[in-house]
Amino acid sequence: MTRFQNTILAAVTLLTVLSGPLHAQLQSEIAQQLLSEDRNIRGRGLDSARRIPPQDVGPELRRALLIVLRAENATMDQSTTAGRPVPGSSDPEFRSILARTVANLKHPDAIRELARAFYVGPVIARSLAEFGPAALPAVLQVVTDVNAHYDQVNHGLLAMRYMIEASAGSGLSQSQRGQVINAAKDRLTGNEHFTTLWKAIDLAAALGEPELLEIVRSIAADPDALQQRDITDPVVAAKTKSYAAERLAAVRFPDLESEAATESGGWTSGRVSNSRFVSRTTSS
Numbered sequence: 684m685t686r687f688q689n690t691i692l693a694a695v696t697l698l699t700v701l702s703g704p705l706h707a708q709l710q711s712e713i714a715q716q717l718l719s720e721d722r723n724i725r726g727r728g729l730d731s732a733r734r735i736p737p738q739d740v741g742p743e744l745r746r747a748l749l750i751v752l753r754a755e756n757a758t759m760d761q762s763t764t765a766g767r768p769v770p771g772s773s774d775p776e777f778r779s780i781l782a783r784t785v786a787n788l789k790h791p792d793a794i795r796e797l798a799r800a801f802y803v804g805p806v807i808a809r810s811l812a813e814f815g816p817a818a819l820p821a822v823l824q825v826v827t828d829v830n831a832h833y834d835q836v837n838h839g840l841l842a843m844r845y846m847i848e849a850s851a852g853s854g855l856s857q858s859q860r861g862q863v864i865n866a867a868k869d870r871l872t873g874n875e876h877f878t879t880l881w882k883a884i885d886l887a888a889a890l891g892e893p894e895l896l897e898i899v900r901s902i903a904a905d906p907d908a909l910q911q912r913d914i915t916d917p918v919v920a921a922k923t924k925s926y927a928a929e930r931l932a933a934v935r936f937p938d939l940e941s942e943a944a945t946e947s948g949g950w951t952s953g954r955v956s957n958s959r960f961v962s963r964t965t966s967s
Contacts, residue, residue: 801838812845
């Protein structure tokens with residue numbers, strides 16, 4: 684038997700055992716590894732944990748994963764505040780694998796810590812959006828935190844956009860939708876990092892709320908709009924205006940589509956539906 688075949692056989696055997704009668708005992712051992720102060724032992728524990736099918740992960744191992752993620756999140760918060768890595772920080776790969784492993788569990792107990800782990804990237808935003816309305820409070824807490832790092836806020840806005848785009852946001856109540864609208868408005872009108880403004884523009888386009896779209900229109904058309912938001916770099920300002928105009932042009936307006944379809948005997952294109960709104964931008 685070749686070395687490669689031996690490796691495959693060992694992996695299959697591990698998965699079989701972890702899913703078999705002894706899985707509780709073995710998962711308990713893996714949980715203890717994760718909670719070890721030794722970085723190498725923690726790494727081995729995580730490597731074993733991520734190989735277990737999410738549906739087979741028991742309560743003890745799930746708790747251990749959440750405890751470690753909570754600790755990693757706290758360390759990242761300290762690093763962000765200090766502006767540099769703090770002693771005891773894990774490597775980015777460990778944090779990424781840990782957060783993805785927790786996200787794959789799709790367990791509601793993980794929502795709060797996942798919302799603090801936006802530093803991992805868009806995959807966490809997507810995972811939280813899949814929880815639907817249950818994840819909104821935790822995401823809003825990040826997006827509305829005036830002290831949050833802009834990258835965290837960006838991914839929070841992205842998560843809300845995914846929620847709105849999922850079945851047109853039908854899972855959210857009117858009250859929840861109102862909270863999302865208010866959060867988007869705050870980030871659209873505040874002095875934000877330009878990437879945060881772009882994510883807020885995306886969310887406004889997904890919501891299709893007239894008040895928000897009017898703000899996006901002003902960003903695209905008003906020469907002073909970005910100056911008022913402390914975006915003074917001419918290249919960044921030009922790209923932001925262009926981005927706002929492009930996102931606005933892609934918005935679909937159901938009411939206008941219906942009207943246009945009636946006028947044209949039942950046919951209309953997506954671009955015709957919002958031409959009247961966009962014309963206000965291009966003519967300004």
